[in-house]
Amino acid sequence: MYRTLFVLGFRRWSAYGAAALGATFTNCTFGLIRSAVMLAVVGTAGGTLAGYDRATTATYVWLGQALIGPVHVFAWSELAQRIRSGDIAVDLARPVDPTLAYLAADLGRAAFSVLPRGVPPLLAGALITGLALPHSPAPYALGALSLALATAVSFACRWLVNLSAFWLLDLRGPMTLYLVLSGVLCGLVVPVRWFPHWLAVVAAATPFPSLLQAPIDVLTGRAGLQTVLTQALWLVLLLVLGRAVFALGARKLVVQGG
Template sequence: MLAYRRIAAASFRQYSTYRMATAAGVFTNTIFGFIRASIMLAAIGTAGGELNGYDALQAATYVWLGQALLAPIEVFGTRELALRIRQGDVAIDLLRPVDLLGQLYAAKLGRSAYLLLARGIPPMLIGAVVTGIALPPDPLSHLLGAVAVMLAITVAFLADAMVNLAAFWLVENRGLTTVYTAVMNLLSGFLIPIVWFPDWLLAIARATPFPSMVQTPIDALSGRVAPLDALPLIGVQVVWVVVLGGASVLMLRAGVRSLEVQGG
């Protein structure tokens, strides 16, 4: 455990050195947030001030919480592991005395902690000043929201890891990554709340792990879902952590066997 804590701390320090990139990220997230907020508020205004349970203030809250989670969850995915697999550097990673997925997850937690503090919260505060946001007064909602965010980061990490691990068998996985990113952004609720979907698409979304990455933590943090109602959603997140975690381990083992057969 000490090794993983040190990896997480090192990852936090590493990303804290990129101050200009952080400032640029805050600016970009804020501008993108204003664009998303204007579109959603226009849609709600056209619908008469309320759309599927969202009024203007709730929609603004949804947007700015989503912007706060954008960087730490890394909704656009990562490419580092796939690149290391293609270049063969993963063989060195596998020789280290720590589990490959474990070290990647520890680095993810350190990176996400910094990105939440430095690139997630500032745009949310700016949005709160400009459009306003509504957060629940119940401390239990904040506690469950924090748990949901942690699980969302974990679910997103495991799903992204599986996409990267496909590089063991694919010569080029950029197409797979592009499709995954597009589907994830839609079905997770990042673009719009999934309750705005038609029934058939909503059913598809709920059958995937994607809402657990964005929709669930936002619902828990915003208080739109009461604490007792948030517990089953968090339970779904836990189920996806177990399922995707097991699938990731099996993919890694199969990939290592493939690498050994090829003489790696």
Template sequence: MRVYLTAARLSFRRYITYRSAAFAGAITNTAFGFIRAYILLAMWHEKPQIGTYDAADAVTYVFLTQGLITPIGIFVGSTELGPRIRTGEVATDLYRPCDFQLWFLATDLGRALAGLLLRTVPPVVVGVLALPTRLPTSPRRWLEFALCCALALVISFAIRYLVSLSAFWTLDERGTASLLLVVSMFFSGMIIPLVVMPGWLGSLARALPWSATLQVPIDVLLGTETNGFAGALTFQAAWAVLLVALGRAVTLAARHKTVVQGG
């Protein structure tokens, strides 16, 4: 366990170094938050209640998603493993006396914690001060939200890890990562809340693992999750276990398919 904590700590120190870039990113996230918020306010002006959301819920949702973009890794198509496969450095990783998958999960955790400190708070605080929002005051609700966000990170990592592993066969995961970015933005609720999606499309979006990365944790915080906290946690845990197990299986297969470009 100590080696993974060290990996997470060193990754955190590396990502926390780029404070100027993080500050610029926080400003950008906040600006886009206002653009998205006013678009949704126009929608809710025409229909004051959509699904389980009212206008205040929609605005709160926007700024929370803007704050979670970096920690959850919505705009990150793969993990640090992908480039290392392309360069051949993965050969060193395979010889480390630790679990291959857990090592990269630990480094991703360090990245997420740095993003949480540098880029999550500003969009949420500015949004709350500028527009009508609805954040709960119950400590229990915030604890439930934190647990859901932890599982959301595991799910996001597991998906991006699988994309990174594809480089063992294709030698370059960037095409797959670009496709994942589009799918992730749409089905996570990053573009619009999934409550807006009608009929079978909405049902499909809510059933896919991407909904567990943004929509489900925020619904738990807002108290709009139809299945409650227990149902949300069960849904997330099921996808986390399935995707991590799939990642372990693919990792085992990839060990027999290691190809270093040029040799």
């Protein structure tokens, strides 16, 4: 059943070819802007900043642009809309766990996004600035697992934010707060390694570095199995919390209609 939902998630997003091409262009454009800014910062710092030189900084930027699509560090409100409309009652009536069903579909979405939104930014980065990537296969194999975990952690975070719709009439406030916090603490703006110590401690206490900083570190060989295990731990904790909150919200849910 979950394999079917994974395939359906892949097919659903592959139907929008023009949107995928537009996202590819946007990713590459922002990659140019971000790489120019961050390389200027490294140059101002003397050529190296917190262990990043020009080559590794450019690699960080382009890998980040390649991963933000599959990981999906953007807004998502499908569950909240179903809660508000009452369609969530259909999900509750189905003989399948809602959390795992939505997760399987989201993993299918991520699998499709790797092609149009992941590969082109890496090619653009290789041609424009060059990429400093490992020459052994081990970081890529472990990095693929890290990327899958990052996608699942991202889903678990967005799932929890959407569950607030059981108690709130409008999701825009929680979603905006989530996007601001996750965008900064996941390493999308600048690498977490560039943070001042106090902010790095705050980031480490959240699951957000597991969304982007962790898979980039694993793919570039800066981190290994311990980082992947940390991602797995966050995933388990968030899914357990999500199931508990979902059960609590479902007990108070009242759906009007025939």
